[in-house]
Every structure is written in structure tokens, then in C-alpha cells.
Amino acid sequence: MKRFLSGIQPSGLPHLGNWFGAMAMHLELAREGEAYWFIADLHALTTVKDAAKLREMTREVAVSYLAMGLDPERTCFWRQSDVPEVTEVAWLLGTVSGMGLLERGHSYKDKVAQGLTPSVGLFYYPVLMAADIICFDADEVPVGKDQIQHVEFAQDMAGAFDAVYGPTFKRPEWRLSKTPKVSGLDGQKMSKSYGNALWIFEEGKALTKGIGRLPTDSRAPSEPKDPDGMLIFEWLKLLIPADEYEALATRAREGGDKGPGYGELKKRIACAMDELFGAGREERKKLLAHPEHVERVLASGAERARSAARAVRDRAYKACGLR
Numbered sequence: 001m002k003r004f005l006s007g008i009q010p011s012g013l014p015h016l017g018n019w020f021g022a023m024a025m026h027l028e029l030a031r032e033g034e035a036y037w038f039i040a041d042l043h044a045l046t047t048v049k050d051a052a053k054l055r056e057m058t059r060e061v062a063v064s065y066l067a068m069g070l071d072p073e074r075t076c077f078w079r080q081s082d083v084p085e086v087t088e089v090a091w092l093l094g095t096v097s098g099m100g101l102l103e104r105g106h107s108y109k110d111k112v113a114q115g116l117t118p119s120v121g122l123f124y125y126p127v128l129m130a131a132d133i134i135c136f137d138a139d140e141v142p143v144g145k146d147q148i149q150h151v152e153f154a155q156d157m158a159g160a161f162d163a164v165y166g167p168t169f170k171r172p173e174w175r176l177s178k179t180p181k182v183s184g185l186d187g188q189k190m191s192k193s194y195g196n197a198l199w200i201f202e203e204g205k206a207l208t209k210g211i212g213r214l215p216t217d218s219r220a221p222s223e224p225k226d227p228d229g230m231l232i233f234e235w236l237k238l239l240i241p242a243d244e245y246e247a248l249a250t251r252a253r254e255g256g257d258k259g260p261g262y263g264e265l266k267k268r269i270a271c272a273m274d275e276l277f278g279a280g281r282e283e284r285k286k287l288l289a290h291p292e293h294v295e296r297v298l299a300s301g302a303e304r305a306r307s308a309a310r311a312v313r314d315r316a317y318k319a320c321g322l323r
Contacts, residue, residue: 015197017190078301
């Protein structure tokens with residue numbers, strides 16, 4: 001049985017891009033093999049310097065996944081910082097990895113290009129991420145296109161260690177998300193930093209207002225329209241059944257008396273959001289009222305994760321002469 005592993009950045013309220021780009025696939029893969037998902041709170045320290053905020057965002061990731069159906073009996077789900085064996089393996093990998101490899105890191109280069117002074121943690125980030133992957137003998141790592149390099153780094157570092165000390169680590173492979181990019185309310189890639197995201201659990205007037213920001217033009221419902229390239233139809237394609245989407249797209253292309261108006265299309269998006277996330281929205285409220293349950297889930301997941309990571313760490317320690 002394949003073992004899948006992925007880290008989830010605690011970056012705030014999950015939006016549609018997070019759902020279609022990662023969350024939905026994570027829940028699906030848990031039915032296909034062994035699923036190991038961790039909340040990457042150690043990685044977040046490179047950008048988040050507010051302790052209360054970090055705790056809140058970490059809790060939000062846990063609550064959101066559980067609300068949308070993550071089964072902690074089938075999925076190993078934990079906080080990264082609760083498994084210190086990963087940082088031990090990261091040090092071992094750092095002793096065999098070249099500076100040139102890390103200097104090619106996209107995130108590091110982007111920060112330098114922007115004129116920012118990157119921290120040592122940001123420079124070392126790929127090593128910790130490689131340890132996250134290698135420590136659990138992961139077969140596949142589901143990622144977006146911008147994360148492929150991190151899996152390739154893990155392959156390189158595992159290979160470098162094995163070349164020095166003999167076969168020790170499993171080589172991981174990457175798996176691309178079925179929906180690597182979701183456009184935001186302005187047509188650019190959905191991102192909290194761009195202010196164009198829609199929270200998956202938004203409801204009521206706030207949901208209607210958010211969807212109302214989707215750009216449209218002045219064409220009347222009766223005027224024929226090509227759904228391809230229209231943001232409103234891009235969202236509908238993600239949110240509603242394929243046969244219903246094709247029926248709406250056909251009506252739009254033909255126009256006339258049956259042509260759908262933009263108001264109708266936006267209302268359908270709002271209904272689809274309620275259908276997809278409504279039950280999770282209510283479950284999230286219950287979970288927030290019982291933080292002790294969420295904590296028990298994460299603690300239990302950490303125990304399972306530590307057991308797996310400890311075996312890999314001990315294997316690596318023995319290979320390089322420790323203990």
C-alpha cells in the first residue's frame with residue numbers, strides 16, 4: 001500500500017484554492033493508501049512571528065480538515081513540532097547537502113530578488129522539508145507545480161546520504177494536484193496575500209458579497225457568450241456537476257431567451273458553496289467549541305507519526321555511526 005505525505009501551511013482561513021489544490025485531494029488519497037498529513041508550524045516560523053496568531057492558524061487548519069471529513073482513524077494527522085525526530089534527520093541531511101543545492105531554492109531566490117534579507121531558516125527550509133518527507137518513508141508527495149522542486153531536493157538529499165553511508169532512505173516521488181491553480185476573485189491565482197480569496201466556510205451576506213466581486217461585463221443574458229476564459233464559468237466548472245455545467249455553458253453559447261444572466265450564475269455559485277461546504281461549516285463551529293477534542297486528535301496523530309519517524313531516524317543514526 002502506498003504511503004502519501006504532505007505538509008499543510010498554517011496560513012489562515014482555507015480558501016477555494018486550498019480546497020481544490022490540496023484539501024480535497026488529501027481526503028481522497030486517504031481512501032487510496034496510507035495518508036500522513038502534518039500541519040507545518042515549524043516552517044511557518046520563517047514568516048509568522050506572532051505566537052498567538054501561529055497557534056490560532058494551526059488550530060484553524062486542524063479544525064477545517066476535521067470539519068470536511070478527515071478521519072483520524074484512517075489518517076495520521078499531527079503538528080510538525082510534535083515530532084522532533086524530523087529535526088534530527090534534517091541535521092543529518094544538512095551534513096551531506098551542498099550549499100549550491102539550497103541556493104537554487106525558489107523561495108530563497110525570490111526573497112533575495114525582492115531585496116529582502118532572508119533568514120537562515122528560510123535558506124535551510126528545503127532541508128527540513130526533505131526531512132519531513134524522508135522521515136516517514138513516503139512513496140508519494142502530493143504537491144502543486146511550485147512545490148515539485150522541494151520533492152526533488154528530498155530525492156537529492158536522500159541520494160547524497162545514501163551515497164556516503166549506504167542505502168538508508170526511501171526515494172519519494174511527487175504527485176501533481178488535479179487542480180493546481182484556482183483563480184481568485186480578480187482572475188489572478190487565488191491567494192490571501194492578493195486579497196482575492198473566498199473562504200470555504202463563508203456564509204450568508206458575506207458569501208453573497210464575496211461572489212458579487214466576480215468580474216462580469218455589460219452583455220445581456222440574451223447575448224451569446226463563450227464560457228471558455230470567463231472567470232464565472234471557471235468557478236462553476238469546479239463547483240457544480242459536469243452535466244449541469246455543460247447545460248449552462250450551452251445556454252450561454254446560444255443566448256436568446258434561455259441565456260443565463262450573471263445574477264443567476266452567481267446565485268448558483270453561492271448555492272454550490274452551501275452544498276459543498278455547508279455541513280462542514282456547521283461541524284467547524286462544533287469543533288471550535290470543543291478544542292480538547294481537536295487536541296486529542298493531534299496528540300494521537302503525533303504518537304503514530306513519532307513511531308514511524310523514530311524508526312527512520314534510528315536507521316539513519318546507525319548508518320552514520322551515531323548510537
